Amino acid sequence: MLAAWISWVSTHAVPSGTPAPLRWNPPVDLSSAEARLCDRPTSHRRFYRFLRLHRHRLFDEAFQDGLAARYSDTPRGNPPLPPARRTAVVQLQAYADVSDEGG
Secondary structure (H helix, E strand, O other), rough: HHHHHHHHHHHHHOOOOOOOOOOOOOOOOOOHHHHHHHHOOOOHHHHHHHHHHHHHHOOHHHHHHHHHOOOOOOOOOOOOHHHHHHHHHHHHHHOHHHOOOOO
16 A cells, blocks of 8 residues: 555656756645545555645645755755655655665
């Protein structure tokens, strides 16, 4: 389940050339597949459902401004991801007690 959510988060990428500060603005409305998953909230899915239904309020403009302010304007390493999206993935990893390291 976690892999599906992380995959969904990563496929909603920010287009190249997006001006700084980066914003994560995923759709608010549920897709039909998301609606089916959210209609069957088992105890281990409740957090995923909550995050999906409320992420637009949790990661509002003010929160994203605060996250973006913590990042340097000097590009280094991989292309930047929206801080709110990265935060959502970290929350999911912590909830599921998994690491992003392979192996």
